[in-house]
Amino acid sequence: MKIAVLSGKGGTGKTLVSVNLASVAKKSIYIDCDVEEPNGYLFFKPKNIKSENISISIPFADEKLCSGCRKCIDFCKFNALAFIINKLIVFDDVCHSCGGCVLFCPEKALAEKDKIIGEVQRGVSENVDVITGILNTGEASGVPIIKKLLNNHSEEKEFTFIDCPPGSACIVMESIKDADYCILVAEPTLFGVHNLNMVYELVRLFKKPHAVVLNKCLEGENPAEKFCREKDIKILAKIPFDRELGTLNSNALISVRENQKYRDMFSSMLQIVTKEVQHETVTNS
Amino acid sequence: MKIAIPVDDKSTKTSVCQSFGRTPYYLIYDTDSKESIFLDNSAVASQGGAGIKAAQTIVDSKVSAIITPRCGENAAEVLKAANIKLYKTINASAQDNIDAFNDGKLSLLEDIHPGFHGHGGK
Numbered sequence: 001m002k003i004a005v006l007s008g009k010g011g012t013g014k015t016l017v018s019v020n021l022a023s024v025a026k027k028s029i030y031i032d033c034d035v036e037e038p039n040g041y042l043f044f045k046p047k048n049i050k051s052e053n054i055s056i057s058i059p060f061a062d063e064k065l066c067s068g069c070r071k072c073i074d075f076c077k078f079n080a081l082a083f084i085i086n087k088l089i090v091f092d093d094v095c096h097s098c099g100g101c102v103l104f105c106p107e108k109a110l111a112e113k114d115k116i117i118g119e120v121q122r123g124v125s126e127n128v129d130v131i132t133g134i135l136n137t138g139e140a141s142g143v144p145i146i147k148k149l150l151n152n153h154s155e156e157k158e159f160t161f162i163d164c165p166p167g168s169a170c171i172v173m174e175s176i177k178d179a180d181y182c183i184l185v186a187e188p189t190l191f192g193v194h195n196l197n198m199v200y201e202l203v204r205l206f207k208k209p210h211a212v213v214l215n216k217c218l219e220g221e222n223p224a225e226k227f228c229r230e231k232d233i234k235i236l237a238k239i240p241f242d243r244e245l246g247t248l249n250s251n252a253l254i255s256v257r258e259n260q261k262y263r264d265m266f267s268s269m270l271q272i273v274t275k276e277v278q279h280e281t282v283t284n285s
Numbered sequence: 286m287k288i289a290i291p292v293d294d295k296s297t298k299t300s301v302c303q304s305f306g307r308t309p310y311y312l313i314y315d316t317d318s319k320e321s322i323f324l325d326n327s328a329v330a331s332q333g334g335a336g337i338k339a340a341q342t343i344v345d346s347k348v349s350a351i352i353t354p355r356c357g358e359n360a361a362e363v364l365k366a367a368n369i370k371l372y373k374t375i376n377a378s379a380q381d382n383i384d385a386f387n388d389g390k391l392s393l394l395e396d397i398h399p400g401f402h403g404h405g406g407k
Contacts, residue, residue: 085368089363089366091337091359091362094337094359
């Protein structure tokens with residue numbers, strides 16, 4: 001089963017939750033889809049890393065063949081092309097690699113070249129296969145890397161955990177598209193509620209079964225918990241605002257591998273998720 | 286020669302628009318005939334690459350210079366390839382900018398911003 005962990009903003013605890021759930025499972029795959037700033041590998045310290053470059057296709061024109069008809073420019077909805085003083089200019093960063101301009105060119109003046117935008121690294125950390133997507137600095141979209149990350153691994157392992165990028169934009173939609181279950185991580189603040197609502201709306205739009213993990217819980221009122229009760233969203237777990245957990249995490253240690261207390265906490269979280277997913281499969285089949 | 290200014294309204298009293306790529310109109314002024322026309326900016330509602338499309342329109346209109354408060358890097362690249370000069374607006378109406386241009390009082394626009402591209406800058 002594929003479990004995506006997401007949140008409306010960075011720093012709520014997506015990586016904490018997904019890294020620890022992956023570690024507590026008997027055998028699992030952890031996929032870091034936060035390609036702009038992947039950090040799961042800092043905790044896993046994977047071994048035997050194999051890297052693979054990821055490229056996208058960008059058009060280029062043969063000036064001798066180009067008649068300046070501008071069919072490609074008119075076609076491009078992203079305005080990635082311009083024709084200036086008898087020369088076609090391609091804006092690589094604006095191009096979405098749809099290939100339409102190449103198909104439409106009546107002179108066959110356009111062809112595609114590969115442009116490397118990042119890489120995928122695969123390694124192993126004890127019971128976890130760690131797969132990390134890395135988008136090169138300055139590149140516009142990590143979606144092609146996410147597609148590669150999610151399409152290219154074996155289904156043998158029982159659990160796959162997808163550590164999503166923050167927010168609710170295209171890159172997150174791509175990350176949760178094939179997930180069986182979504183875990184929303186939220187902070188106990190009004191700001192946290194606003195961000196939780198963003199991802200809540202997203203998972204509802206995608207009709208994904210979901211539940212919330214309330215992180216950094218303190219004594220007293222929790223606006224995110226109130227929000228969940230109002231909207232009738234299942235609360236999977238409440239992680240306390242705990243100095244010991246914070247220290248382990250800031251030293252890049254995986255808490256379930258260090259302390260039985262956290263092992264129990266994340267084990268029971270995983271049990272609930274497993275039950276929920278099986279229940280979903282039964283009711284939807 | 287023809288000069289272009291991004292403007293908010295189709296009127297000679299119009300104010301200058303703060304965006305080059307997503308302005309609703311361009312005022313095209315001919316310094317020889319002293320005539321002004323207004324051009325709709327078809328790029329205003331573009332999903333992306335508005336600056337590139339807008340710059341293409343300006344190039345196709347045979348404009349030699351642009352007076353604008355700001356310009357993004359993609360639009361600037363297109364305009365540079367077409368040898369169009371960029372001047373910085375003074376904080377006033379479109380007409381005041383035309384007068385200042387005719388008097389040679391405008392300076393070149395030096396600070397090209399990296400664009401917003403749907404992410405509020407990068």
